[in-house]
Amino acid sequence: MSSHAWEKKPVLLLILATVTILVGTIFTMVLPFAWVNTEHDRIETVSPYSPLEQAGRDLYIREGCNNCHTQTVRPLVAEVLRYGDYSKSGEFIYDRPHLWGSRRTGPDLARLGGKYPDEWHYQHMVAPTSMIPKSNMPAYGFLNDNLIDPDAVKKAMDVLGFPYSSNDIAQLEGKTEMDAMVAYLQKLGTGIPWRKAAEVEIIGELVNPFPKEPTAIAAGELLYAENCAACHGEELEGQIGPELDQDVYSDDELFELIYVGVTDAGMPSFASLGSTKVWQIVNFINYRETP
Amino acid sequence: METVNYNYAIVRSFITWSIIWGVVTVLVGVLISFQLVLPELNFAPYLTYGRLRPIHTNAGIFGWGIGSFFALFYYMVQRLCRTSLWSDGLAKFQLWFFNATIITAAVTLLLGYTTSKEYHELEWPVDIMVVILWVAFAINIIMTIVKRREPQMYVSLWFMLASLVGVAILYLVNAAEVPVSLFKSYSAYAGTNDANVQWWFGHNAVAMVLTAPPLAVFYYFLPKATGAPIYSHRLSIVAFWSLIFMYLWTGAHHLLWTPVPDWVQTLAMAFSVMLIAPSWGSVFNGYLTMNGQWHQMRENYLVKFLILGITFYGLQTLQGPLQAVRSFSSFIHYTEWVPGHVHMGAMGWVSLVLFAAIYYLVPKIYGRELYSIPLANLHFWLVLVGQLIYSISLWVAGLQQAGMWHAMNNDGSLTYTFMEAFVEMYPYWWMRGVGGLIYLVGILVFIVNLIKTAQGGKPAPEAIQNA
Amino acid sequence: MDWASVLYLGFTFGLLVIFILIVWRTYQAKNKRRLEEPKHRMLDDD
Structure with a gap:
């Protein structure tokens, strides 16, 4: 290399800069594909989204819920206590895109499924403060007014390659966006039977420590x-x-x-x-x- | 020396439009910060926090940030190469296409057409517009450098070239998606892979859009504003290669403790800490340039913007690596601390440097002296105070929030429910809104000053010779 | 030591060598004038 090499040659400098950028890219962005979403990550009980759930997921994206809610529980004591079992890679293999988020203005939703009955969600989405008095979440009552389009959902399922029956699509007729949203929220984190595993067992005799105080x-x-x-x-x-x-x-x-x-x-x-x-x-x- | 017919018209146009988009981003930012305390300010379906926040970030990064870099790169590349632009026509096309893209972006985001990926929310047709825009820009800059008359390549040109290629790679890879309809697509990657690609993109968008270009601007305008050459061009070269090498390893520090493989997280953590060195290489280069020139902090309002800007860059690049360490991340991630950090970079470092560059260019692009230096000083103090109120209140908020989230009783139960920690945030969110309002007033002062200058400032001697 | 560790160490060492070469080349006394020149030339373009 002559001593007057790249400092004066813009195209060469451009190529060298590209190579420099690609090194870290290959190691930390390309290589992990060999580790992630492989057989090793696989969890038998994790299933793809149903047409109604996928429609709800698309609405979750449309409304930008991910701007305030994360969907990944970290393996930290307080976090597992608060939200449930920590998230595993194999639980997300059907998530395109991922919705892990970056801010918890509202709580994490990775383990929301099955926490509340459907009715709780229907009321909460329409008027968040009715269930959580000091909440600052916007009201999403308008989801009740819009019907979902079965054809569009069918197309989405085809692109994603998720299984469905013609009956599944027929049943979407008349379903509202709210129905889809609630179905999706109830699916979250239920791919593994963590609720059963995490169930608390009370051992020994219970004594009211401050009766009638x-x-x-x-x-x-x-x-x-x-x-x-x-x-x-x-x-x-x-x-x-x-x-x-x-x-x-x-x-x-x-x-x-x-x-x-x-x-x-x-x-x-x-x-x-x-x-x-x-x-x-x-x-x-x-x-x-x-x- | 033979005279060169510099194209300043394109610089002026891009600056005008970038400021317009800058006002939009701050206005929307103020609105959504007040939505946090007054949820009735959400007007569903279009004007909810969830749909407006991407407009705030996209208008900030693409409109104000990249719009300004278009202007300043076109100015710097012509002056550093002592030659006119390779293609005035292409630049003009780029100006109009830029505005068309930003408007399309804003409308589609309001309508809920989004990929959900942070800082890459635009759906695939808008992605294509962005790519066209960037290719037009890159060709024009690269060809201008190739045909330059000045044999030397100052370090600002290096940072510009790296950012051109860096953004191209990042954007194209992260944009891989399968369209379902005109405004809906699904990512080509799933789950953990998608997250890792996204944050490789997300963090390096910070590198290639919000670090390399403002560094190019800083390295150019600090010597220009002070008349003192940069302390060491060789230090800037070492910092350049180290910076663009190390940044690309660090994306997964956004994903510490998630299902992303541990070794990827560890690499990200290590490289994040190492990044302090090249970042501070530039900070020291700036400070040492001021040796014997510090009196200019008092006499030259441009220097205040530039030196405070590089100081915030220095603080940003210390706080960032701190957050990228596993233990601190477990505590602070997902809290209010993080927007406090981001806005020190956006409102402090990047915007302060852009303000300085625009003020410096005023006599050249408007042909007039700045209308009022006292107003520029007022602008400086308003944006500085606004940003400090914003960031400091959120850092305190984040520490309190993290403390409450992690607090545990002796029996192993959580001390606070989510809502008990949540309600404590309201006072800080008020402060955040007020800080944003003060910043907005600062920007309005800036704009009034520019309009007054364009309308009736004293003619500048420099402009006559370069008209 | 297994192959992965050898590769890992080798790669890290390679990076270190490249870094040292860049610093060495940049700070060679004979290159000083040439590499510092752009900072003066950028100032007298006005």
Whole structure:
């Protein structure tokens, strides 16, 4: 190389710069394709999206939900406690594009599926503050007004190569965008049976640590308003969930219902609140002053 | 010396349009920051946070950022090569096509046509427009350099060339998608692969759009504004090669603790920390240029913009590597801290340097002296204070948010629910909105100053000789 | 040491050599005037 080489030769400099850029590109962007989405990543129970779910996913993208919600749970203690089992590569092989996101203005949604009953989502999407009082999420009631186009969904499924039957497409007739969105949200993170695996088991005898204590009841009232009222009513009169009369459940039964949840019936586990707070809620429900 | 017929008209046009898109990006930014505290400001379906935020980022990066770089590259390439543009016609086409692309981008994003990939939301027909635009630009710049009359190639030209090829590679690879209809496509990559390609793109868009071009601008305009040559051209050469080599390894620091293979994350982390060296190579080059010239910070308003700009670059390139370390990332990622970081780069580093370059060009492209230097100083303080309020309040917010997300009780349960941490953000979000408003006022002062200059500033002697 | 580690080390060493060569070439005394010239020439284009 002469001593007057690239500093004065723009085309040569351009080529050298390209090569320089490509080294890191090949190592960190191209090579990982040999590791990712291979047999090794494969998870038997993970299935492609149904036509309705895929339609919902496209709406999630259209509305830019990924600007405020992530879809990946990191293997960190607090995060797994808050959201559920950490995310695995094999769970995302049908995600084109990925929707992991970068900001949690709202909570992570990777494990949302099955957390709440459908009805919770229908109400929440129309009026987020009805379920989460201090939420700043925009209202998406207009999704109820638009029907999804079965032909467009069919075309999308063909491009993605996901299996479907003509019946699946026929059933899309009359479905709203809201139906699709809720179906998609309920699919999230359900590719592995983590809810069953993570289910809390209570060992030993349960003893109410502060029976009927006024301070516990007062604390429980606040916790109830924040965590329970959306589904069970501000006056415990019941809405999406059943009404909560006193003396229906014993303290122990109530604790177990709240702490463990009834996953199949749409009652989430509140173990992440910790036993103290759950006992406070139990004392509020069973021993509050009733008019 | 024989006179060269420099094309300043194209520079002026690009600057006008980039400022217009700059106002759009700040306006939308202010709107969406207030949407965070007043959700009733969301007007579904078109004017929701989810649809507006990509307009804010795209108008900022493509409209204000790249629009300004079009202008400044065309100015710098002509002056550094001592020759006129290779093709005035192609540049003119590029100007109109640029505006057509930005308008198409804004309309399609409002309508919800988006790929969801951050900083690459535009759907495939708009992608094609961007590619045409970039090819026209690259050809014109490269051909102008090839036909130059000045044998030397100053380092700004190097950074320009690297950014031309870098953006092309990044954009094309990340754009790989299969169309379903006119405005809907699916990524060619799935899941973890898609995420890794996206953040290889995302972080290197920062390198090739928001680092190499403003460095080219800084290396050109600091000596021009001060009259002092850059401290060391050789240091800038070493920094150049190291920077464009190391950046490309770091994308996965956006994906720490995700299912992306651990070794990719580790490489990204290591290279991110190493990047401090070439970044600070440029910072020191700027500071050392000012040796014996520091009095210009008081006397020359351009220097204030440039030196504060490079200082924010220095802070940005320390904070960035910090966030790229696994332990700190586990704490701070996904919180309010991150927009605080990004906006120090966008509102501090990149925009301050662009403001300085535009002020410097005023006598040349308008043929008049700047209308008011006091107004330029007011502009400086407004954008500086606005940005500091914005970033600092979000850093504090992010630390508090992260602390609350990770706090645990002795029995192994979480101390706070998501909403308990969430409601604590409202005061900070107000501050963020106010910071943005102050910044917006600063930009309006800037624009008033430019309009007054164009309408009735004193004729500049330089302009007459180069008219 | 397995082959992967040897390759890894070799590659890293290669990068180091390239970096040293760039710095060495840039900072050679005989190249100083030539490589610093552009910063002066860019100033007298006005």
